[in-house]
């Protein structure tokens with residue numbers, strides 16, 4: 252029987268990871284990831300998990316240790332945030348390139364400087380091109396489900412890539428919500444033990460991480476093909492999860508009141524809940540808006556986004572990070588997906604960086620800017636929402 | 645001594661330079677370790693010359709990912725084997741750059757975790773793979789591409805970092821130095837690691853013909869001279885036992901060693917006499933400190 256408990260988002264993740272029975276966990280503390288690994292350490296200490304917890308000297312070593320354990324054929328997990336994720340980045344490229352199905356939680360937090368522990372998406376954006384599959388979640392229940400789905404996806408022999416579950420730090424990790432925890436037996440049925448395709452084994456000596464002079468384009472492309480295949484699998488696994496546990500949070504994307512929407516707001520992560528509330532309010536004022544949640548950031552669901560927004564007059568993309576010198580990365584990807592197609596224009600909005608709160612007032616501002624762009628036909632390159640002008644003058 | 649393996653577990657046809665000291669070390673190390681071994685390597689010459697895609701020379705399972713993380717990867721491999729209740733030896737093989745410099749934090753972490761891992765550093769005293777740049781294992785007075793001898797320079801101005809002492813400071817279970825010039829001693833030490841549970845550190849002196857500048861037929865001779873002059877002390881420290889040092893009966897003046905190699909040749913000029921004397925002083929101090 253599943254049970255519902257009011258728990259912290261971090262505990263929801265820890266419970267999901269526990270239910271997935273990883274053989275090795277290696278992690279290093281950083282806010283706001285800390286509670287997840289503290290809970291897991293306690294589970295191991297209390298013998299609630301048959302897991303080797305490797306306490307490491309740095310995130311670089313955490314990623315390296317799960318690199319080694321995954322290559323030895325054992326289900327492996329790590330988690331980090333911000334500076335820690337960046338410290339892992341060199342390893343994450345190697346991990347994806349070596350096709351190791353590690354699952355990690357990317358607890359989203361701003362990157363220094365200036366230093367702060369506030370949430371935004373700058374950290375996982377910096378890992379965009381590593382080859383990791385990146386799934387963003389909206390709430391604790393989805394975080395729980397997505398971790399269980401992530402292992403199934405990563406370990407699928409057609410995929411074999413690391414999967415990072417991205418969740419907004421503090422907003423999700425440190426807030427208490429009722430979360431449905433599934434029955435261990437049912438999780439075991441959904442996620443059978445890891446069957447490695449290859450592993451380090453003295454009975455069958457293989458070479459991992461060879462020196463390649465002439466194979467690079469094909470190897471990188473094979474990762475790309477695996478991500479293309481993952482598009483179908485992400486949807487399929489989400490539906491299997493629904494069939495087993497009754498919950499569905501979207502596959503590659505999820506849409507809310509988009510069918511007849513004139514303005515579709517596109518975003519990722521915890522802001523989706525706020526946007527859905529806002530849509531309900533705005534709809535009462537006869538403003539036709541909808542929300543599109545990008546659940547899978549890599550692979551990027553260009554076709555799915557196109558078919559969901561093609562009837563709209565404006566696509567307003569909310570970015571919680573900034574690719575300095577270019578604009579919002581999510582907006583850039585949405586624009587690329589809609590380029591050369593019969594599709595509405597895209598208004599890129601930078602909003603909620605550095606943990607700045609997304610309030611109803613700001614969402615109204617985005618809608619007003621979108622309406623203005625529709626009537627004037629003039630679409631600014633980037634809209635900055637809720638800037639404090641005094642710092643800029 | 646009974647060797648674990650009669651066959652050469654480093655297949656012929658790899659791409660090491662003729663006379664490569666590291667290749668000699670690998671062969672000896674693998675013979676002592678045998679087939680029930682998982683090797684984790686760092687980026688460097690060994691990784692490059694043994695692992696061209698589709699042509700790996702390794703007859704044991706082998707993994708490489710980056711330059712500075714082999715100790716941490718080994719920690720993960722070890723944890724996974726523990727989870728699986730398998731008992732293969734886990735052995736890191738990394739260069740001096742990967743050990744003394746960029747990977748030292750990871751190695752320290754592994755030592756502190758007290759995992760059953762043997763860390764072997766093949767010490768060719770510079771970053772050879774990238775073209776002979778100086779490392780903190782490069783000895784005093786040596787000319788490298790980033791510590792070049794010149795009109796106002798006699799080569800590297802700092803002495804070699806004492807890595808075995810740093811390993812010992814972690815209270816690890818076994819620390820040894822060895823040289824490819826003494827294969828029996830090296831293989832005995834590597835074999836011993838299989839009997840000791842816990843972290844172990846072995847530093848193997850591996851002359852490099854290109855980086856040091858000597859004829860490729862002289863690798864063993866150069867290695868011997870390094871030991872016979874006292875510049876490279878050979879010893880082992882097993883936890884709880886007194887240090888065992890390789891004694892040298894007829895010690896040679898360090899000039900014989902310096903003369904052999906282009907990296908030190910500038911020190912034979914009259915105006916660099918002081919520096920050569922200081923290297924002799926390092927040897928003398930070693931001889932006294934270790935009782936060579």
Ligand SMILES: Cc1ncc(C[n+]2csc(CCOP(=O)(O)OP(=O)(O)O)c2C)c(N)n1
Nearest residue numbers: 687688689711739740741742770771772773
């Ligand atoms: C993070 C990082 N920095 C630098 C390099 C470039 N690099 C590759 S091998 C190497 C030198 C390796 O030196 P050492 O560990 O002594 O091994 P050797 O080549 O001498 O066998 C360097 C600097 C790298 N691969 N990764």
Ligand SMILES: [Mg+2]
Nearest residue numbers: 739740770772
């Ligand atoms: Mg070297």
